[in-house]
Amino acid sequence: MSESPATSRRTVLCCAAAVLAGGSAVAVTGCSSSGSSSSSNNSANSAGAGSSGNAGSGAAGAVVLGAATDVPVGGGKVYRDQKIVVTQPAAGEFKAFSAKCTHAGCIVDQVTAGQISCPCHGSKFAIADGSVKGGPAPSPLPEYKVAVQAGKLQVTKV
Known part of the structure; x- marks a missing residue:
């Protein structure tokens, strides 16, 4: 039962961070512990980079x-x-x-x-x-x- 509050606290903190970040799906996936969030965040950042000068x-x-x-x-x-x-x-x-x-x-x-x-x-x-x-x-x-x-x-x- 001691693990449930820790997991719940992490979920609350991640969801709060997602709300503060604008509620985007990228922010929510950034809270996962699967390790796949960095590629999601990188592709989201890359998509934004193209609009600012074809770097x-x-x-x-x-x-x-x-x-x-x-x-x-x-x-x-x-x-x-x-x-x-x-x-x-x-x-x-x-x-x-x-x-x-x-x-x-x-x-x-x-x-x-x-x-x-x-x-x-x-x-x-x-x-x-x-x-x-x-x-x-x-x-x-x-x-x-x-x-x-x-x-x-x-x-x-x-």
């Missing part, structure tokens, strides 16, 4: 963002879902940075007048190197490697 179609670890022609010369484009901003300071020269502001972690929202702008507290960053140009940000945006393959931008976090 699997680039080089190992690279995220494919879209056409290089989408990034204007002297400007840039924010890829909000991937939390990446790509700029083109000069024709054919692409730079990629984290889109997460180094001040409060907000996602930058636009690239205008040669600067990447954060909407939360007004931080500004240079499109050429991600350096701080204004506002409360304490450090530059982290830079990523970017390459153009078959006309598509591929970004790799360093």
Whole structure:
């Protein structure tokens, strides 16, 4: 009889976790002790990954963002879902940075007048190197490697 309360407590905790996680079947199967839940969770995570930039179609670890022609010369484009901003300071020269502001972690929202702008507290960053140009940000945006393959931008976090 001592095993029944333990099993019951585990069931309650797992079900509570499932409810907190949104009640999805993946969360419920994650509570099983059969060991098959990791493959279910991995396939669920993989399904979500395809919608955020076709990460699997680039080089190992690279995220494919879209056409290089989408990034204007002297400007840039924010890829909000991937939390990446790509700029083109000069024709054919692409730079990629984290889109997460180094001040409060907000996602930058636009690239205008040669600067990447954060909407939360007004931080500004240079499109050429991600350096701080204004506002409360304490450090530059982290830079990523970017390459153009078959006309598509591929970004790799360093």
